[in-house]
Each structure stands twice: as C-alpha cells, then as structure tokens.
Amino acid sequence: MNVLRRHPVAIALVVLLLLTAIHPLPALVDAVTGSAPGDADLDRPILYVMFAPLSDTLDALTFFSLSRAVWAVVVWTLLLAAWGAVRASSDSLRWQRVVATASLGPAALVLLVVAALVLPRPVPRLASDGPGTVIDYHAHTNASHDGRPGWTLPKLAAWHERQGFQATYVTDHNVVYDGSLPPEGISISLLPGVEWSVYRQHVVAIGRVEALPRDSFGETTARMVRIFSAIEHQGGLSIASLPEYWRNHAEELGAFAVAGVDGFEIVNCAPKALGFPSDLRRQVIGLAESRDLMVVGASDNHGWGQVTCVWNVSRPGAQGFHTNRVFARPLALVQGDWRAWTAPITQPWFTLRGLSWSERASWLTWVVIILLYRALPRREGQSAGLGILARSVFRGRKAAAAAPAPNKNPT
Numbered sequence: 193m194n195v196l197r198r199h200p201v202a203i204a205l206v207v208l209l210l211l212t213a214i215h216p217l218p219a220l221v222d223a224v225t226g227s228a229p230g231d232a233d234l235d236r237p238i239l240y241v242m243f244a245p246l247s248d249t250l251d252a253l254t255f256f257s258l259s260r261a262v263w264a265v266v267v268w269t270l271l272l273a274a275w276g277a278v279r280a281s282s283d284s285l286r287w288q289r290v291v292a293t294a295s296l297g298p299a300a301l302v303l304l305v306v307a308a309l310v311l312p313r314p315v316p317r318l319a320s321d322g323p324g325t326v327i328d329y330h331a332h333t334n335a336s337h338d339g340r341p342g343w344t345l346p347k348l349a350a351w352h353e354r355q356g357f358q359a360t361y362v363t364d365h366n367v368v369y370d371g372s373l374p375p376e377g378i379s380i381s382l383l384p385g386v387e388w389s390v391y392r393q394h395v396v397a398i399g400r401v402e403a404l405p406r407d408s409f410g411e412t413t414a415r416m417v418r419i420f421s422a423i424e425h426q427g428g429l430s431i432a433s434l435p436e437y438w439r440n441h442a443e444e445l446g447a448f449a450v451a452g453v454d455g456f457e458i459v460n461c462a463p464k465a466l467g468f469p470s471d472l473r474r475q476v477i478g479l480a481e482s483r484d485l486m487v488v489g490a491s492d493n494h495g496w497g498q499v500t501c502v503w504n505v506s507r508p509g510a511q512g513f514h515t516n517r518v519f520a521r522p523l524a525l526v527q528g529d530w531r532a533w534t535a536p537i538t539q540p541w542f543t544l545r546g547l548s549w550s551e552r553a554s555w556l557t558w559v560v561i562i563l564l565y566r567a568l569p570r571r572e573g574q575s576a577g578l579g580i581l582a583r584s585v586f587r588g589r590k591a592a593a594a595a596p597a598p599n600k601n602p603t
C-alpha cells in the first residue's frame with residue numbers, strides 16, 4: 193500500500209505494461225493484407241532491447257504524424273510543467289524553485305525529441321526469410337533542398353544498411369541520381385531515380401531516367417498526369433507519392449491509372465504523410481489490384497530520424513501488384529486512424545502494445561531498478577545519486593533497517 197501511494201507513476205506504468213500485453217501488436221504488419229507477415233520479422237539488437245524504454249520512446253517520437261506530434265508535444269509539455277510545479281510547491285514556495293522544477297519535464301521532452309532526430313543508436317532491422325530484395329523506393333540526400341546538411345550518399349547507404357535494406361532508390365527533389373560512380377565502401381545497392389515536383393503532386397521516377405521539362409506538367413491535373421507516360425518513355429517507372437495524392441488528388445486517382453502511373457505509395461514515413469487514413473489506403477490498394485499497379489512503402493528519409501517505419505521486399509525493376517510486399521511498423525499505420533488530439537494518450541498506448549516480450553521485460557526491469565533506487569533511505573539533505581545505489585548494493589538490508597523513517601518526498 194505504501195509503495196502504491198509513494199510511487200503512483202511507477203505503479204501505473206507496471207499496470208499499463210501488463211494491460212497492453214493482453215492484446216499486443218505484431219512487430220510488423222503487411223500493409224496490404226493488414227496481418228503480420230509469416231516470413232519477415234524485426235531483429236532487435238541486444239542494446240536496443242537493454243535500453244528498451246529509451247529505444248521505444250525514441251521510435252514512438254519518430255513515427256508521429258505532424259498533427260498528432262503537435263498535440264502530443266503541447267499536451268505533454270503542459271502536463272509535465274504542471275506536475276513539476278505541483279511537486280515543487282509542496283515543499284517550497286520560492287517561485288524560482290517552482291519554475292525551475294516545472295521546466296525540468298519539458299526540457300527532458302525537448303531533449304528526447306532532439307535525440308529521436310539525431311542521436312545515433314541501435315535500431316531494429318528487417319529479417320526476411322522470403323525471396324526478394326529488401327528495398328526502399330524513396331529516399332533523399334543533401335542534394336535535395338530539404339535534405340539534412342552533410343547527409344551524403346554513404347551516410348544514406350549506412351542508414352539503410354543498419355536497418356536491413358539491401359538496396360534503395362535515391363530520389364532527390366528534381367535532381368536525377370544516375371547510379372553511376374557509387375561511393376566506395378558501401379555494401380548496399382544505390383539505384384537511380386528522382387522525385388519530380390509537378391502540379392500539386394510529387395512523382396517518384398525510378399530506373400535510368402533523365403531530366404524532364406517539368407514546366408510542361410504544371411497548372412492542371414490533366415497536364416500533370418502526362419508525366420507518367422514521359423517517364424515510361426524513358427524506360428523508368430512512376431510512383432505517385434504521399435501525401436500529395438491524398439491531399440490534392442484523392443478524387444482523381446483513376447485518371448492517374450488511365451494516364452499510366454506504375455504505382456502508388458501506401459505508406460510514407462514523413463510526418464506529413466503518416467496521417468494517411470486506412471480507408472483511403474484500402475481504396476488505393478483496391479485500385480492498384482484491379483489495374484495491376486505496384487503499391488510501395490517509402491522511408492522518404494531526409495537525414496532526420498534513425499528508424500524507418502516501412503520496408504519493401506521485391507525485385508528491383510519489378511512491376512505489378514503482386515511483385516512487392518510492404519512491411520510497416522504498426523505504430524506508423526495507426527497514425528491516420530486516430531484523431532490528432534488523442535495522440536498524448538494513444539501514442540503511448542500503441543507503443544506499449546507494440547512491445548515484444550523481451551522489450552516488456554526490459555521495461556519492467558527498469559521500473560524495478562528505479563523503484564528500488566528511489567525507495568532507498570538517504571540521509572537528510574542528501575540528493576539522489578549513483579553513490580546511493582552503489583552503496584545500497586553493498587550495504588543492502590542492513591542500511592535500510594538502520595535508517596530513520598522513509599523520506600516522504602525523495603527528489
């Protein structure tokens with residue numbers, strides 16, 4: 193009872209970890225069938241699992257649609273600040289102390305967001321038993337105007353390699369990558385491509401494509417869709433990118449097919465594209481199946497974030513509905529199904545449901561370690577520190593028994 197009253201956050205977390213284990217989400221979902229693939233799984237490195245609370249939190253911050261990210265960050269910031277202020281004012285009324293303590297939580301949240309974007313860390317990789325190449329259809333380097341500075345081809349290749357990709361198309365904005373002169377020292381294939389910006393649409397062109405007079409595909413949808421046959425003429429394949437076709441052309445996708453588009457992205461990990469709703473995804477899959485068009489997943493990596501939300505297993509250059517399989521992280525797929533304002537609750541909920549048993553064990557271990565550490569008696573005025581934990585390991589129960597009544601408000 194005492195533990196429950198003194199450590200409500202830890203106890204709530206334990207309850208949530210047990211509750212979310214009742215209906216866990218699979219590590220991966222086949223974005224076409226909606227079920228877990230039998231022949232592909234996520235391979236999580238040992239360090240990723242050891243530090244699962246951090247790994248999973250950073251992943252959860254990465255797989256956020258833009259509107260949900262805004263809601264979550266604003267609400268969490270306010271809650272953390274309020275919690276800090278209440279805690280501080282219960283033992284001191286000096287306003288400087290209250291403000292300082294209230295800013296700790298929001299500052300930690302900012303640090304986590306920055307870490308999700310730039311901190312190198314162990315990441316899961318796709319392990320596929322089936323035939324085919326693990327491939328990404330859409331990724332950027334610093335040759336794109338919005339690519340991360342210093343995000344060169346070798347860095348892009350290393351990012352993909354860490355996550356189990358064997359190949360990626362390089363599709364910078366309106367800059368053709370011709371695939372000649374691949375950088376040295378990389379062990380995945382960098383394939384030629386480009387992402388054209390045309391009338392209210394981005395079109396990924398893959399294969400040995402060349403420059404196009406982009407202006408001739410401007411002003412109307414009717415002019416824009418002609419780019420599909422122009423790309424075909426060059427021997428390339430065209431893929432309509434997210435979020436543009438969802439945002440700007442959702443009613444005109446039949447015209448895309450008639451004009452000769454070769455495929456549609458159905459998952460794209462960019463924050464603006466992650467909100468793509470499942471019902472429209474199903475419609476696009478239906479259209480693609482009836483016209484024998486490809487459906488693909490795209491990391492759309494620009495150099496920010498350490499993890500992809502989607503992989504493809506296919507053959508480079510393959511065409512048609514049945515040539516490509518799309519495996520996505522379930523947290524990415526639910527972004528379009530839940531209203532933005534629910535994100536402060538639904539993001540942690542789906543994150544915890546997505547834990548593997550080993551990640552769940554890691555989370556519980558960390559909760560116990562932190563509980564033990566915080567429950568240890570300490571001398572008057574002594575702040576929390578590793579020394580206490582170390583000392584407790586050596587002195588154990590004897591120290592606990594000899595200590596005065598437990599500190600009511602361990603800091």
Ligand SMILES: [Zn+2]
Pocket residue numbers: 330331332387492
């Ligand atoms: Zn892109």
